[in-house]
Amino acid sequence: MEAVVFDLDGVLVDSEKLWDDVRRSVVAEHGGTWEEEATRALQGMSTPEWADYLVTRLGTKLTPEQVAETVVERMTDNYSGRPPLLPDAEETVRAVAERHPVAIASSSPPVLINTFLDATNLSGLVPVAISSEQVRAGKPAPDVYLAAAARLGISPENCAAVEDSTNGLRAALAAGMTVIGVPNPHFPPDPSVLAKAAAVLDGVGELPSALAALEG
The missing domain is CATH 1.10.150 (DNA polymerase; domain 1)
Structure with a gap:
């Protein structure tokens, strides 16, 4: 990874x-x-x-x-200048960034991605942040994930993707990434798609431990 x-x-x-x-x-x-x-x-x-x-x-x-x-x-x-962060979101990105290059591949427009990065002071730790507005097709097409990997200079097969929705999971799988699912409680993903994830977490705060387990 x-x-x-x-x-x-x-x-x-x-x-x-x-x-x-x-x-x-x-x-x-x-x-x-x-x-x-x-x-x-x-x-x-x-x-x-x-x-x-x-x-x-x-x-x-x-x-x-x-x-x-x-x-x-x-x-x-x-x-209102401060997006509604999920529990442990900011801390998890910081923890993961200590060991791996990180990127964001989102369907949100750039203005909302930048609002998140600015509000959390994570811009310096996230060198690549791509909106699906900036690629040919949104999720479930793999384009935004492939673009993120290309900008990182790393093969998609050597990247992990963290996703919550059916279309997001499909996009990351189509990109050839190792997929980690964090199912959305409001809109649970299709179980048959979630089953293809390498790991399924109850919250993003579990990600550092899951990555360590996947890396052996």
Whole structure:
């Protein structure tokens, strides 16, 4: 294991339910109709992908650009300069960074990734932070994980990925990484996909011990 790549939402930041609530409200306010399968379908999509989904699939009466702007603005407001960190998130990144290069590969837009890094003073320990907006396709495509490994200069096969959602797990598996699952309690991943993870944790704080066990 030469590097560790973290997802952000649901792994380090308790934001999956917040994303869902904000998107639901925007759809409802602008003439769309929410479909229950949308919640999991949207997890991992890049901003252009989920904005288009809210318009073309759910019938939101805005352009995709307007949807994206509205949702991201509300998410930024909800963060209020300090994202809702999950327990042990900051400490875990610091502990892992003492032994491995670390990166973030997230579906959040860069502004929210940077808010997290700035609020935790982790920018200096996380040399690579990539949004799926910056690659061809969002999760479950492997693009954002492959890009993170390439920027680290490390083969994906020598990276561990830490993920919580079905689409995130699929993306990391498709990239060829060793996958560590931290299931989201609000939106549990597909058990058949989670079963492919090398380890499954109750919380991200267990990660340093899990990495040590995997490395033998």
